[in-house]
Amino acid sequence: MNFNLIENSASCFALVKTYPLDMVYYSHIITVISSLMIGFFVFIKNKNSLMSRILFLMSVVFAFWILFSLITWTSYSSMIIMFVWYFFGILTGLLFILSFYLTNVFITKEDVSFSKKAILGTLFLPLILLTPTRFNLVNFSNVDCEAVEGKLFTDYYYYFGLFISLWILWIIISKYRKAEKEVKKQILFFGIGVELFLFAFFVTGLLSSLTGEYTSEFYGLFGMVIFMGFLAYLIVKYKAFDIKLLGTQALVIASASLIGALLFYVNDIGGKILIGINLLISLILGWFLIRSVKLEVQRKEELQLMSGKLSEANDQLRKLDNSKSEFISIASHQLRTPLTAIKGFISLLLEGSYGKVDPKQQDVLNKVYTSNERLVNLVEDLLNVSRMESGRMEFKFAPWDVNSICQEVADTFIPRAKDLGLYLEYKKTEEHIPEVMIDGTKVREVVSNMVDNALKYTPKGGVTLKVELGEASRYTPAKNAEVEDKGIAGAVVRVIVADTGIGVPQTELPYLFAKFSRGKDISRLNTGGTGLGLYVGRSMIENNGGRIWAESDGEGQGSRFIIEIPVQQTKELMERWG
Numbered sequence: 001m002n003f004n005l006i007e008n009s010a011s012c013f014a015l016v017k018t019y020p021l022d023m024v025y026y027s028h029i030i031t032v033i034s035s036l037m038i039g040f041f042v043f044i045k046n047k048n049s050l051m052s053r054i055l056f057l058m059s060v061v062f063a064f065w066i067l068f069s070l071i072t073w074t075s076y077s078s079m080i081i082m083f084v085w086y087f088f089g090i091l092t093g094l095l096f097i098l099s100f101y102l103t104n105v106f107i108t109k110e111d112v113s114f115s116k117k118a119i120l121g122t123l124f125l126p127l128i129l130l131t132p133t134r135f136n137l138v139n140f141s142n143v144d145c146e147a148v149e150g151k152l153f154t155d156y157y158y159y160f161g162l163f164i165s166l167w168i169l170w171i172i173i174s175k176y177r178k179a180e181k182e183v184k185k186q187i188l189f190f191g192i193g194v195e196l197f198l199f200a201f202f203v204t205g206l207l208s209s210l211t212g213e214y215t216s217e218f219y220g221l222f223g224m225v226i227f228m229g230f231l232a233y234l235i236v237k238y239k240a241f242d243i244k245l246l247g248t249q250a251l252v253i254a255s256a257s258l259i260g261a262l263l264f265y266v267n268d269i270g271g272k273i274l275i276g277i278n279l280l281i282s283l284i285l286g287w288f289l290i291r292s293v294k295l296e297v298q299r300k301e302e303l304q305l306m307s308g309k310l311s312e313a314n315d316q317l318r319k320l321d322n323s324k325s326e327f328i329s330i331a332s333h334q335l336r337t338p339l340t341a342i343k344g345f346i347s348l349l350l351e352g353s354y355g356k357v358d359p360k361q362q363d364v365l366n367k368v369y370t371s372n373e374r375l376v377n378l379v380e381d382l383l384n385v386s387r388m389e390s391g392r393m394e395f396k397f398a399p400w401d402v403n404s405i406c407q408e409v410a411d412t413f414i415p416r417a418k419d420l421g422l423y424l425e426y427k428k429t430e431e432h433i434p435e436v437m438i439d440g441t442k443v444r445e446v447v448s449n450m451v452d453n454a455l456k457y458t459p460k461g462g463v464t465l466k467v468e469l470g471e472a473s474r475y476t477p478a479k480n481a482e483v484e485d486k487g488i489a490g491a492v493v494r495v496i497v498a499d500t501g502i503g504v505p506q507t508e509l510p511y512l513f514a515k516f517s518r519g520k521d522i523s524r525l526n527t528g529g530t531g532l533g534l535y536v537g538r539s540m541i542e543n544n545g546g547r548i549w550a551e552s553d554g555e556g557q558g559s560r561f562i563i564e565i566p567v568q569q570t571k572e573l574m575e576r577w578g
């Protein structure tokens with residue numbers, strides 16, 4: 001085309017290019033390098049991701065754009081200036097399209113639909129077709145030493161950009177509304193990043209085009225690189241590969257290129273050598289830094305992998321545990337019914353409802369009855385555990401007199417004690433024991449179990465049951481190591497079951513209340529049991545707002561099992577079960 005080109009434009013440039021050329025070079029070269037670096041790194045780290053490919057393309061287009069802009073700033077040939085100026089429309093359009101593409105893929109995690117591609121393509125077509133025409137560039141201005149742009153063409157690509165920016169905004173807002181909380185954050189950050197990127201581009205471009213004052217471009221360029229870096233960061237972050245390593249590598253290269261760029265500005269040999277040494281040192285240090293971060297990242301990845309596997313195994317264990325509890329619950333329910341029937345019929349037999357029973361038969365029936373009782377207790381324990389663990393255990397609070405509960409328990413067990421040749425003494429205090437808000441049935445069950453245990457584990461002597469009023473004791477939680485002691489305060493009603501039995505060794509004390517925990521020497525005594533009674537008992541007492549623990553002076557020295565229930569229950573407890 002026959003433009004008004006001037007071959008030797010030196011005179012014109014001498015007048016116009018009065019800005020500091022160093023500044024032009026520096027700002028442009030650094031932005032080209034950083035933008036390529038960002039795109040390149042994200043691409044290298046994740047070649048298969050569509051997003052990183054788009055960002056890479058974006059960085060290349062952007063780099064070309066800056067490079068061409070640099071040429072227009074620095075070239076002294078009007079022909080070259082005109083040639084590169086032709087491409088600004090196409091490059092700008094491409095940047096907008098790629099931003100749109102990137103946003104779509106980031107948010108939907110899918111490729112852009114065909115219809116959207118068709119719309120973008122159609123809108124972009126005029127830019128391609130009109131690029132080599134006078135619509136794009138009208139002339140070369142000998143006054144400003146720059147191309148004169150066709151108004152229609154520039155208007156078109158700015159409106160095109162505006163349209164796409166708004167479209168992106170619309171996509172972001174509509175997706176943001178529907179997204180879940182965690183995703184909302186991603187969309188918001190990304191949306192801000194991409195809009196700022198476009199805004200910076202738009203404003204710098206538009207302003208310089210409108211005012212002819214192109215120096216504002218410098219700041220816009222830096223802004224764009226920063227926003228592009230931000231987008232890269234988000235892509236990397238939500239793609240879950242390590243940003244730390246990436247960051248370190250980027251830092252090292254950025255600092256090396258900054259130092260390296262100085263080589264162009266220093267003219268004396270001494271200075272160049274110094275900068276060279278500087279560059280070398282920073283590269284070596286950078287290499288070590290990258291290596292150590294890489295190692296750390298690897299270690300972290302290994303850890304993450306392992307913890308992932310662990311939590312998977314844990315999930316499986318939990319599922320197994322749940323199905324086990326469910327199985328126990330079903331099995332126990334099924335077992336309980338026939339056992340109750342057996343108990344009923346034996347009682348009837350013993351009472352002579354089916355005819356006279358001779359003493360020999362009676363003896364056998366008694367044994368069957370006792371064994372059946374043991375089975376009933378076992379099933380009851382198992383049922384309690386499954387209720388407790390599935391949170392199905394219900395508590396009904398009402399004012400209860402602990403004295404009468406203990407009296408009842410003592411009455412029930414006195415015949416057993418007698419049979420065993422042991423004493424069972426119930427020491428009633430003189431002082432008045434106030435009624436407490438508890439689930440009395442549950443507390444009775446626990447006290448029964450304590451007395452039952454005391455009789456079971458006492459070969460000689462006997463058992464004393466006592467109720468008293470006092471201040472909450474300060475006992476050392478270490479005694480029940482695996483149980484966190486929440487502690488209670490104020491006045492308490494204390495139930496003590498003390499025996500003269502086998503006692504508990506100090507080493508076993510902390511574990512008595514754990515599930516299936518049975519003493520080491522129990523087998524010697526030949527007593528039946530599951531190791532569930534105290535485990536269930538602790539939960540029942542704690543749900544009643546109280547504490548339970550065991551004390552013993554050692555093997556053969558007897559034991560004391562103590563329950564404390566606060567006289568004044570907490571408001572939370574009352575609200576929970578009230």
Ligand code: ADP
Binds near residue numbers: 504531532534
């Ligand atoms: P089980 O009595 O069915 O074994 P428990 O949970 O009731 O289960 O008791 C757990 C363990 O605590 C018992 O196996 C026993 O070792 C110990 N233990 C409980 N009560 C006493 C006691 N009065 N004297 C000595 N050891 C006891």
